[in-house]
Amino acid sequence: MKAKACLIAWVCAALMLTGCWSKMELTERAFVLALAVDKGKKEPLEVTAQIYRPASQFGAPSVRAETTSFVNVTLEGASVSSIIRKNKTITGRHSQFSHIQIILISEELVKERLSDILDFFFRDPEVRLGTSVMIARGNARDYLTGEAMIENTLGSQVFKQLNFSASLAGRAVNTTILDLAFQLKSESQSAMLPLIKRERKFQQSVVEGIALAVPEKMVGKIPANKTPYLLLLANKYNYGLLDIPCGPEARGLGETVEVLKAYSKVTPMLKGDSASARIDVYIEGSAGELVCTSIRNPEDEARYAKKMTQHFKDEMESVLDLLQKHKTDVLGIGHKLYLRHPSRWQKFKKDWPETFARMPIEVNVKVHIVNSKMMSPSPFSKIGEE
Amino acid sequence: MNNETTQTTTNLPISANPEENINRLKDIFKQCADIAYERIAAGPDMCCSAWIVYCESLADQQSASDILSVLQKMEMRRRGNGDPLTTQVIREWFDFQGIIDRSYFIHDTMESAVRMVLQGHVVFFMEQWDHAVSFDGLKLETRGVEEPSAERASIGPREGTVENLSLNIGMLRMRLQTPDFKIVKIPNTGRRTGKEVVYGYLDGVVPPAVLQEFERRIVKVKDHELVDTTMIEKLIQDSTWSPFPQCRYTERTDAATLALLEGKIIVMSQGSGVVLICPSVLVEFLQSIEDYYHRRAFTFLIRLLRIAAFLISLFLPSIYVALTTFHSELIPTVLLLAITNTREGIPFPAVVEVIIMEYFFELLREAGIRLPQAVGSAVSIVGALIIGQAAIDSGIASPMMIVVVSLTGIASFSIPQYNFAIAMRLLKVLFILLSASLGGFGIMIGILLLLMHLCALRSLGQPYFDPIGPFRPRQFSLIVESADLRKSGQDAV
Numbered sequence: 001m002k003a004k005a006c007l008i009a010w011v012c013a014a015l016m017l018t019g020c021w022s023k024m025e026l027t028e029r030a031f032v033l034a035l036a037v038d039k040g041k042k043e044p045l046e047v048t049a050q051i052y053r054p055a056s057q058f059g060a061p062s063v064r065a066e067t068t069s070f071v072n073v074t075l076e077g078a079s080v081s082s083i084i085r086k087n088k089t090i091t092g093r094h095s096q097f098s099h100i101q102i103i104l105i106s107e108e109l110v111k112e113r114l115s116d117i118l119d120f121f122f123r124d125p126e127v128r129l130g131t132s133v134m135i136a137r138g139n140a141r142d143y144l145t146g147e148a149m150i151e152n153t154l155g156s157q158v159f160k161q162l163n164f165s166a167s168l169a170g171r172a173v174n175t176t177i178l179d180l181a182f183q184l185k186s187e188s189q190s191a192m193l194p195l196i197k198r199e200r201k202f203q204q205s206v207v208e209g210i211a212l213a214v215p216e217k218m219v220g221k222i223p224a225n226k227t228p229y230l231l232l233l234a235n236k237y238n239y240g241l242l243d244i245p246c247g248p249e250a251r252g253l254g255e256t257v258e259v260l261k262a263y264s265k266v267t268p269m270l271k272g273d274s275a276s277a278r279i280d281v282y283i284e285g286s287a288g289e290l291v292c293t294s295i296r297n298p299e300d301e302a303r304y305a306k307k308m309t310q311h312f313k314d315e316m317e318s319v320l321d322l323l324q325k326h327k328t329d330v331l332g333i334g335h336k337l338y339l340r341h342p343s344r345w346q347k348f349k350k351d352w353p354e355t356f357a358r359m360p361i362e363v364n365v366k367v368h369i370v371n372s373k374m375m376s377p378s379p380f381s382k383i384g385e386e
Numbered sequence: 387m388n389n390e391t392t393q394t395t396t397n398l399p400i401s402a403n404p405e406e407n408i409n410r411l412k413d414i415f416k417q418c419a420d421i422a423y424e425r426i427a428a429g430p431d432m433c434c435s436a437w438i439v440y441c442e443s444l445a446d447q448q449s450a451s452d453i454l455s456v457l458q459k460m461e462m463r464r465r466g467n468g469d470p471l472t473t474q475v476i477r478e479w480f481d482f483q484g485i486i487d488r489s490y491f492i493h494d495t496m497e498s499a500v501r502m503v504l505q506g507h508v509v510f511f512m513e514q515w516d517h518a519v520s521f522d523g524l525k526l527e528t529r530g531v532e533e534p535s536a537e538r539a540s541i542g543p544r545e546g547t548v549e550n551l552s553l554n555i556g557m558l559r560m561r562l563q564t565p566d567f568k569i570v571k572i573p574n575t576g577r578r579t580g581k582e583v584v585y586g587y588l589d590g591v592v593p594p595a596v597l598q599e600f601e602r603r604i605v606k607v608k609d610h611e612l613v614d615t616t617m618i619e620k621l622i623q624d625s626t627w628s629p630f631p632q633c634r635y636t637e638r639t640d641a642a643t644l645a646l647l648e649g650k651i652i653v654m655s656q657g658s659g660v661v662l663i664c665p666s667v668l669v670e671f672l673q674s675i676e677d678y679y680h681r682r683a684f685t686f687l688i689r690l691l692r693i694a695a696f697l698i699s700l701f702l703p704s705i706y707v708a709l710t711t712f713h714s715e716l717i718p719t720v721l722l723l724a725i726t727n728t729r730e731g732i733p734f735p736a737v738v739e740v741i742i743m744e745y746f747f748e749l750l751r752e753a754g755i756r757l758p759q760a761v762g763s764a765v766s767i768v769g770a771l772i773i774g775q776a777a778i779d780s781g782i783a784s785p786m787m788i789v790v791v792s793l794t795g796i797a798s799f800s801i802p803q804y805n806f807a808i809a810m811r812l813l814k815v816l817f818i819l820l821s822a823s824l825g826g827f828g829i830m831i832g833i834l835l836l837l838m839h840l841c842a843l844r845s846l847g848q849p850y851f852d853p854i855g856p857f858r859p860r861q862f863s864l865i866v867e868s869a870d871l872r873k874s875g876q877d878a879v
Contacts, residue, residue: 015823023825025736026710026729031722052723054730098715099722126715152723 027054030093033070034155036104036140037117043076045109045117047083048141050155051091070153072144080120097126101159103133103177104196106140110211110218115184121177129178132162135211135218137197143205161207162194170228170240170259171208183330184215187338187349190328192234195221212328214353220326222319229315230323232281233363234331235264242285244311246292256288257308260370268337270344275355277333278362281316286371305367313365320361327353333361398496400518402473404437404511407496407518411439414500420444421503428457437511439499440523444506449523453510476515490521504580531557534637534659536804539676546637547659551582554639554654554661558586561643566590572607579611582656583618591649596665599847600651615660618653622664624844629812631805632845633664634671641675647871651846665846669853669865671806672696677868689866692800699798699810703740704817704829706790710736712825728784736787737822743783743791744818746773748811751795 031052040046050070073090077083087095105117121127136143144154151157165172172194175183183191195209208224210231222230231237241256261284268277287295287304295301323330334352338345348355401407408423415421420443427435438453460479480492491507493499499509499518506524531553534546547554555569566589571582585604587597603622610621619633620626636642637659642652645663653662672692677685709717710725717725732739750769754762773792777783794814801807813836820828843850853861 015819015828023711026714026726027732029714029726031714031726033719052726054723054726096714099719101719128715156719 024094028093029096030087030091031096031099032087033099033153034102034104034144034158035100036106036136036144037080037109038106038140039109039112040076044078045080045083046074046076046141047080048072048074048144049084049087049095050144050153051087051095052153068147070155072141074141080117081124084120097124098128100127100131101155102162103131104136104140104143104158105133107135107137107195107211107218109140110135110193110213112217114213114217115215118177118180122181127177129181130176132159132174132176132194133180134158134162134175134194134196134207137195142198143196149204158196158205158207161196161205165207166194167238168240169208170231170237170242171224172227173210173231173234173236183332184213186332186335187345187352188329188332188334189352190214190330192230192330193218212323212326212330214328219328220322222322226315226319226322229312229319230330232262232283232312233264233266233279233316233319235266237262241288242283242312244308253291255291255293257285257367257369258288259283259285261285266331266333266336268333268340270337270341273347274359275333275337275348276360276362278364279316279331280364280366281312282366282368283312284368284370286369301369305369309365309367312367313363316363316365320363324357324359324361327357329353329356333359400494400496400499400511400516402514402516404435404513407499407511408437408439410496411500411503414496415503426454426457428454428461435513438508439503439510440508441503441506444504444526445508445523446525449508449521449525452521453508473515476512477517480517480519490519493518493520501580528553529659537636537638537641537675537802539638539674539679541676542679543638543640545639547639547642547654547661549657549659551584551654551656554659555584555586557639558642558646558652561639562588562646564588567646572604579613581612581658583607583612583615583653584655585651585653586646587651588646588649591647592651593649593848596649596846596848597651600664603846604653612655613658615653615655615658615662618655618662619664622846624846628839628843629809630668630840630843630850631671631803631809632666632843632850633662634666634803635805636661636663636675638675644675644678644871648869665848667845667848667850667852668840671803672801672865673868674802682867685868686866692802693865695797695800696810699794699801699807700813701817701829702794702797703744703790703814704821704832706787707736707740707818708821708825708829711822725784725786728786731781732784733781737818739783739787740791740818741815743773743777743787744794744815746777747791747795 032049033052034050036048036050038046038048050072053069053071055069071091073087075083075086075090077086084095084097103121105114109117118133121131122129143158146154148154148157151160162172162174166174173192175191175193180191180193191213193211193213194207195211196205196207197209198205206224208227210222210227211218212220212222225243228237228240228242237259239259241258244255244257246253246255262282264279264281266277266279268275293300293304293307295304329335329352334345334348334356337348398410401410411421412423420441422440422442424438425435426438436453436457440449460476463479480490491502493502493509494517499520502509502518502520506522506526507520508523509518509520511518528550529548531545531548533544537546545557547557559567559569567586568589569584569586571584583604585600600622604618606621607618610617612618616635619631623632625632636645642661642663645652650663650665653664654660672689674688674692677688680688710729714722729736734742746769750765750773753765754769757765774788778785778788798807798810801810817829817832820832822828824831837851840851841849841855849855852858853864
């Protein structure tokens with residue numbers, strides 16, 4: 001009985017002790033929603049943290065509505081972690097990194113260094129490996145200042161833009177810290193990163209295009225109009241519209257095809273000392289908008305599909321040319337080769353970028369039109385006319 | 387002091403002289419104004435006389451007059467035969483023929499005569515006979531059979547038990563027309579409350595070991611004062627300190643019948659409509675009588691709902707505290723931002739906030755039970771204001787906390803057995819304290835301790851956490867379905 005009483009007393013006392021875990025009320029934490037990493041003016045780095053500012057429940061609603069729901073804290077320093085730890089001297093709250101939605105890095109900085117900036121994010125236990133990384137043209141900080149279009153904070157606005165651009169428009173790729181680590185650590189040693197830029201004319205940010213990077217730095221860019229084809233080749237295309245120009249006589253008009261399903265398969269081949277690759281791309285789509293084609297019967301449809309196939313193939317080959325020019329094997333051909341022939345890979349490994357730049361890559365495109373709406377002619381479409 | 391004198395006198399046998407008996411009874415019932423003594427006689431020369439004793443507040447006056455007809459019959463026989471009434475004749479008459487058109491009991495000790503008076507019987511003492519005769523004259527008003535208000539069901543019989551034991555047994559007997567349905571009376575010597583206690587079981591269905599264990603424990607009941615059947619639980623339960631009830635209760639005859647069919651033992655007592663069902667295991671506390679009446683798919687869903695309610699009422703406040711003070715990284719971003727908005731400006735830490743709001747809630751619940759219905763509604767209006775808008779506006783609690791606390795409350799209401807919901811309320815507080823000091827780690831410690839306790843707990847020797855405690859995957863259907871009555875009793879064989 002005495003032992004039991006003793007035990008209970010000890011347990012109760014133990015509950016009162018402070019532990020080494022992070023007990024902290026929500027009102028003592030500052031939630032960082034986005035980070036922008038720029039090149040500093042005096043110091044090597046300038047990091048901007050977007051912190052959520054909770055709207056208090058008290059006070060008149062009119063007062064509440066005027067304040068923005070985030071604040072930006074910018075600090076300069078030698079390393080990301082040292083800057084980030086200094087944050088609390090400004091905010092008066094403990095910065096919590098678990099809810100960072102996006103990390104923006106300025107193009108200027110990435111052209112100089114990449115891996116070592118990201119090292120902190122790999123190591124820090126609070127930052128999720130599922131956080132997206134994006135390259136910002138110009139100052140990364142600028143994308144976090146101003147007013148958010150729809151979302152509460154600019155951080156989540158940019159994150160949503162990236163997400164939908166990647167999944168429903170096919171104009172960007174969503175690369176998380178973990179994806180980046182895998183890509184840069186793979187035998188191919190090159191990665192794709194999404195790009196954000198500001199359109200001067202309309203004063204709005206657009207997420208489109210892909211940056212090509214090797215572990216040390218960013219080496220090139222794929223423009224927005226070629227991005228879908230790179231995604232198709234990399235088997236990362238989910239859904240979107242692909243443009244097909246009508247031809248020189250049609251005053252720059254274009255048609256679209258709605259891609260419902262697309263997948264690709266990269267097959268590396270090794271013959272003696274020469275490497276080559278074949279990429280099979282299968283696209284299933286329906287006619288989105290027809291301007292200069294008329295489809296009346298299955299033969300027309302086949303012709304239409306053939307035209308598309310040729311156009312897609314041309315575009316993909318031009319994308320491959322760009323990749324080979326920048327010597328970035330973002331399709332992971334080298335890695336696949338390594339998985340198939342681990343022993344023979346050692347020979348290629350050393351100057352793989354050079355080999356990749358020279359190797360022949362064959363592209364096979366197959367387009368399947370599942371729905372050209374032939375059976376339901378409508379007054380505006382050229383399907384089923386006459 | 388008084389008790390001792392009563393004890394000594396009641397042990398006396400009944401004398402052949404009625405006056406002597408009456409004097410003794412008057413001695414026993416000293417200062418009991420509601421005991422009536424009457425001398426009645428019949429016949430032309432009033433030779434056939436008797437003393438009747440009854441409790442005015444219990445027995446019917448009409449019953450007393452019935453005795454007069456008994457005496458008249460005796461008188462007629464005496465005159466017809468010409469024999470004088472001897473002890474022998476009276477005894478034979480009562481033993482073999484019966485002279486009253488209702489059932490009667492013959493007593494040979496003062497003690498049983500006294501008890502009969504107190505149970506509303508009319509007791510009468512004949513001349514020249516050292517026995518007393520009593521018959522039931524109870525006229526006490528009782529409630530009619532109606533639907534039990536504590537256990538409403540949308541479908542099924544509306545019949546509920548009442549405070550009259552024999553009526554309750556009768557209602558059960560109507561539902562179980564088999565000689566296997568045993569009703570055993572427990573002798574109640576030595577108790578002032580003098581309630582008749584019976585237990586029933588279905589022979590061949592109830593596991594013999596359980597019945598044996600139950601009979602060993604229920605013997606204790608004769609030394610305990612009982613006001614309600616619920617008090618019997620304390621005598622037969624396995625663990626006194628466990629927050630979990632080891633017996634369940636019903637006021638529905640159909641629920642009691644189903645319990646019997648499942649091999650349970652029921653206990654009932656005179657003057658209480660509550661039927662105690664034992665042994666009970668954890669999953670049975672989550673079942674409602676309706677589960678047997680609805681379609682299987684619906685029962686399945688409702689069970690899942692109740693299991694969720696069980697977990698919510700136990701863990702929700704503690705999980706909220708743990709998540710907001712220790713593991714904010716586990717909350718999805720948008721929800722987290724919403725919570726930080728509601729928490730901003732609250733002066734208390736989350737744990738203090740949750741304890742304050744739980745306290746408010748328990749206070750309201752307690753006040754609502756005690757007050758009369760007319761005032762009770764005022765409490766709920768004020769309560770809704772305090773626990774709702776006013777608490778938020780004054781900055782004591784955050785809206786999210788109101789949601790958590792009220793959801794916990796509603797979840798505990800949806801547990802069909804009230805005594806089980808009480809266990810949830812007790813444990814909830816412990817879990818809040820654990821999570822406030824150690825976060826999710828504390829909750830895990832609590833869950834482990836709880837599981838250890840549940841696995842060790844027994845109800846009449848049966849494992850309480852069955853079918854999870856002794857891991858019996860084939861019996862898992864018991865968790866989400868009503869029991870298959872065709873299979874009941876297989877354990878017994």
